[in-house]
Amino acid sequence: MTWRLGRCSSALAIAAVLAPIAFGAQPASPAARALVLAHVTVIDVVRGQATPDLDVTIVGNRITAVVRSGGVTRRNAQVVNATGKFLIPGLWDMHSHSLDRWEYSSLLNIANGVTGFRDPGAVKAFSEIVKLRADVEAGRVFGPRFVAAGTIIDGSPSSRATYVTIDTPEQMRAEVARRKTAGLDFIKVYTRLSRDAFLAVAAEGKRLGIPLDGHVPLSLTAVEASNAGMRSIEHSYRHRMACATEENRIRDLLLAQIKAVQAYDDPAYRSTEDEAFRLGLDTYSADRCTELGKAFARNGTWFVPTLVEMATRFDSLFPGQPEFVERFKDPRTQYVPPHKVNEWRANQAFNMGQVEAMIAYRPINFDTLFDQRKREVANRLRMPADLHRGGARLLAGTDVDTTFPFLFYGFSLHDELGLLVKGGLTPIEALRTATINPAEFLHREKDLGTVETGKLADLVLLDANPLELISNTQKIAAVVANGRYLPDPELKKLLERAALIVKK
Numbered sequence: 185m186t187w188r189l190g191r192c193s194s195a196l197a198i199a200a201v202l203a204p205i206a207f208g209a210q211p212a213s214p215a216a217r218a219l220v221l222a223h224v225t226v227i228d229v230v231r232g233q234a235t236p237d238l239d240v241t242i243v244g245n246r247i248t249a250v251v252r253s254g255g256v257t258r259r260n261a262q263v264v265n266a267t268g269k270f271l272i273p274g275l276w277d278m279h280s281h282s283l284d285r286w287e288y289s290s291l292l293n294i295a296n297g298v299t300g301f302r303d304p305g306a307v308k309a310f311s312e313i314v315k316l317r318a319d320v321e322a323g324r325v326f327g328p329r330f331v332a333a334g335t336i337i338d339g340s341p342s343s344r345a346t347y348v349t350i351d352t353p354e355q356m357r358a359e360v361a362r363r364k365t366a367g368l369d370f371i372k373v374y375t376r377l378s379r380d381a382f383l384a385v386a387a388e389g390k391r392l393g394i395p396l397d398g399h400v401p402l403s404l405t406a407v408e409a410s411n412a413g414m415r416s417i418e419h420s421y422r423h424r425m426a427c428a429t430e431e432n433r434i435r436d437l438l439l440a441q442i443k444a445v446q447a448y449d450d451p452a453y454r455s456t457e458d459e460a461f462r463l464g465l466d467t468y469s470a471d472r473c474t475e476l477g478k479a480f481a482r483n484g485t486w487f488v489p490t491l492v493e494m495a496t497r498f499d500s501l502f503p504g505q506p507e508f509v510e511r512f513k514d515p516r517t518q519y520v521p522p523h524k525v526n527e528w529r530a531n532q533a534f535n536m537g538q539v540e541a542m543i544a545y546r547p548i549n550f551d552t553l554f555d556q557r558k559r560e561v562a563n564r565l566r567m568p569a570d571l572h573r574g575g576a577r578l579l580a581g582t583d584v585d586t587t588f589p590f591l592f593y594g595f596s597l598h599d600e601l602g603l604l605v606k607g608g609l610t611p612i613e614a615l616r617t618a619t620i621n622p623a624e625f626l627h628r629e630k631d632l633g634t635v636e637t638g639k640l641a642d643l644v645l646l647d648a649n650p651l652e653l654i655s656n657t658q659k660i661a662a663v664v665a666n667g668r669y670l671p672d673p674e675l676k677k678l679l680e681r682a683a684l685i686v687k688k
């Protein structure tokens with residue numbers, strides 16, 4: 185017993201030192217005294233089991249004990265009766281452009297139990313990112329912990345103005361070194377990278393110890409990218425072609441499409457787009473996908489499907505659908521800057537015109553078009569499960585960044601978990617993609633990913649069992665973020681603050 189007391193008091197001393205924390209009107213610092221979540225059912229995300237009637241003790245920002253109820257000294261502890269509640273590890277959104285909107289994304293993430301995220305593309309200065317990351321880990325700034333890539337690297341012509349363009353292996357090696365020195369966590373590459381530049385970033389990243397994530401450039405196949413050591417591949421849309429028997433033909437078409445864009449050749453753009461889409465749709469092969477999953481498993485390549493972004497994009501292609509019109513009544517739009525919601529509406533009108541034009545000028549009617557898109561969504565939804573069958577590891581991510589319609593910081597991660605289950609995963613498999621899998625992916629199993637003694641106190645307390653129904657992850661009773669206990673009323677305050685900030 186003495187050792188336990190000794191450990192506790194030193195942790196208390198540390199908590200006391202950190203006590204005066206500056207985060208304005210946000211919740212209080214972690215209690216200097218112990219917090220006990222008593223009589224709680226702990227979800228073991230590794231075994232997929234629920235163990236009832238445990239007491240989980242938190243001191244400072246660590247879990248110091250997980251024992252049968254009644255087995256722990258509670259003198260001077262804040263005890264929360266968690267009878268009938270379920271405790272899961274804090275959730276990670278593994279594809280979230282949160283950094284450039286930290287002021288409110290941090291509040292929305294925490295309010296939704298998202299205590300960590302991986303930012304694969306932000307324009308914030310490297311030095312600011314690295315400082316914020318350290319401040320959050322140390323408890324000096326309130327918000328989810330994170331890892332980040334900084335700016336996205338693309339080839340010419342760049343897909344977006346905010347991306348850095350690099351075309352030669354020499355430039356690429358210099359850029360990798362610059363980012364490693366700056367302290368960034370990984371490199372994110374995009375679709376238009378040349379083959380040489382991609383192979384250079386893969387090799388140099390390996391040499392310097394900075395992982396490579398992102399889109400598979402059109403200059404390679406997914407297997408080639410995985411063999412070259414790519415750590416993770418993002419999104420289920422373009423990369424569904426890797427599950428199509430006509431992968432090479434589709435890649436050729438998409439490469440031709442870039443040239444068509446440069447030449448302002450609309451008809452060529454249209455026909456390549458149509459044919460690539462149709463080939464991807466008609467030659468999707470579950471077996472080929474499972475084979476690809478085996479290659480990913482062999483190479484340690486992870487897949488981040490971001491199904492929720494794909495699903496909302498599909499809906500935006502069919503703006504005339506009643507469901508899409510209904511979506512603007514989504515109360516979560518109050519957490520998005522109003523000018524962004526207006527952009528979503530403008531895009532809706534634009535897409536509506538596109539669909540009408542398609543039907544008017546091309547040999548296709550609405551029903552065929554709608555049916556094609558439905559089949560496409562079904563393919564993309566099943567892709568993670570097909571890859572997983574081959575052994576590919578999966579991570580939950582949303583791609584939330586305010587550009588894509590109906591993605592919401594924090595909230596959308598729960599939608600993603602639901603879509604993963606809809607696509608064929610079990611609730612526990614889906615839950616792992618946001619808890620233990622991110623911890624393993626980041627090599628932080630010592631600190632994160634499960635509810636165990638010694639780990640960081642990032643936790644979500646639920647009113648219902650997520651193993652029975654994945655949507656139960658949304659029934660949040662409280663969040664513990666880096667040791668800070670935030671019961672429901674505190675979470676509501678975070679949401680209110682975020683709603684005010686986005687209107688500024």
Ligand SMILES: [Zn+2]
Pocket residue numbers: 279281304305583
């Ligand atoms: Zn993204």
